Amino acid sequence: MTLVLGIDLGTSGVKSVLVDEQDAIVAEASAPLQISRPKPLWCEQAPQDWWRAAEATLDTLAAREPARMAAIGAIGLSGQMLGVTCLDEADQPLRPAILWNDGRARAECAEAEAAVPDFAGLVGCRAMVGFPLPKLRWLARNEPGTLARTRRVLMPKDYLRLQLTGVAASDLTEASATLLMDTKAGHWSDELLAACGLSRDQLPALVASHAISGTLRTGLAARWGIPGDTPVVGGAGDNMSGGVGAGIVAAGQASISLGTSGVYFLANDRFLPARGQGMHTHRHAVAGLFAQNGCILSAGAALTWVAALVGAGDVPALVREVEAASLPIDETPVFTPYLSGERTPHDDGGLTGTFSGLGMATTRLHLVQSVLEGVAMALGDCHRALHETGAAIAQVSLVGGGAGSRLWSELVASAIGMPLRRAPSASVGPALGAARLARHGIGGPLVAGAAGSEEEIAPLPAMTEALAGKRQRFAAHLALR
Structure with a gap:
């Protein structure tokens, strides 16, 4: 073999x-x-x-x-x-x-x-x-x-x-x-x-x-x-390699990557230049396709930052602790994840991150969950920006290290209002995509794996409603610069 x-x-x-x-x-x-x-x-x-x-x-x-x-x-x-x-x-x-x-x-x-x-x-x-x-x-x-x-x-x-x-x-x-x-x-x-x-x-x-x-x-x-x-x-x-790893090889297919940054990736068979909102259009790794992208600059980076802030050395263990706590969303602060400025949809390197709604009852776990929520809401902004270009999004896959968190996956699905497909290999999407391209280069198929192994993460109505209730405070930060 x-x-x-x-x-x-x-x-x-x-x-x-x-x-x-x-x-x-x-x-x-x-x-x-x-x-x-x-x-x-x-x-x-x-x-x-x-x-x-x-x-x-x-x-x-x-x-x-x-x-x-x-x-x-x-x-x-x-x-x-x-x-x-x-x-x-x-x-x-x-x-x-x-x-x-x-x-x-x-x-x-x-x-x-x-x-x-x-x-x-x-x-x-x-x-x-x-x-x-x-x-x-x-x-x-x-x-x-x-x-x-x-x-x-x-x-x-x-x-x-x-x-x-x-x-x-x-x-x-x-x-x-x-x-x-x-x-x-x-x-x-x-x-x-x-x-x-x-x-x-x-x-x-x-x-x-x-x-x-x-x-x-x-x-x-x-x-x-x-x-x-x-x-x-x-x-x-x-x-683009992560897109191939997630099976995004036809127009209308999309992926969200929860890595250091958060990338919303859509395959398109037309070249549609992006003229605003921090969007960008590039070549896809699949011949004949282009890639429309939205990007938030701090996704996993924001989680790593808050973990250091609260003195946690093991980030995955910290996320599991947050998931086990089952904190109500209406009790967590609002976090804007602009720790390195922001690209989509604001295209503003001067934006800064914020916590709002802190109180005496706020714990380290509240802070960490609010970071997960803030990243999800920022990806919701990417989703809306893509829709405003006229893009048709048929399905969305979730890849990257953050996809291993059930809570974070549900927050993202609820923020964009669409179900997400999460593959068993979600955390190695780009590396898998690189391997698939290598096989294709020596005459093999681009995608060889059987379909149907993905898990579907559906939006949760209560979570969607709770995140929507925070959007006004989330967006208000832009007026405070």
């Missing part, structure tokens, strides 16, 4: 999975990552840490599953998107990567749009804080020496590809989110490159998500017991 390997570089860690011909995950390993916040609004990671974490997961799999590693037929990559990684002539990082949730480049967004006529029509969305083009303009202004020494710019998962294969390449999903690509045409745009002072030779070659981009280095293949010349396919950004 031929297996495929999916590697997902997330913000909080790297996860690698081995997937069989029926889409079953037969082995997995993970390694943690940390975010550096050296200044307000800054979020960075060292690319070298990404590679060390990826190595750790593959070392673990090689030690535990040597026979299965020897059966790998292809490798797929997924990763956190938008992270600007500047490399020198020796392909060494010149500085820490500037991540997707970094808020420093606010002024550069308006400048980028002013420099390119019909900016949104070309790239699929407005210039927003956290996206690569504004951050590259920020570097040109504040760290000109860095850009002067930059031989190439890569996104996070493509840095892993470079280490694995020696090839500098990216895929269309990732490239379309840089704001440097003509999204409908599918190639780098000289007009957009001029807006940040880059040239095409500083950017990677582009391949389809299922196309072979290179082969695993001989030394690494020997180290991990993987067959020589194993192909590595283009892969996809984590939103």
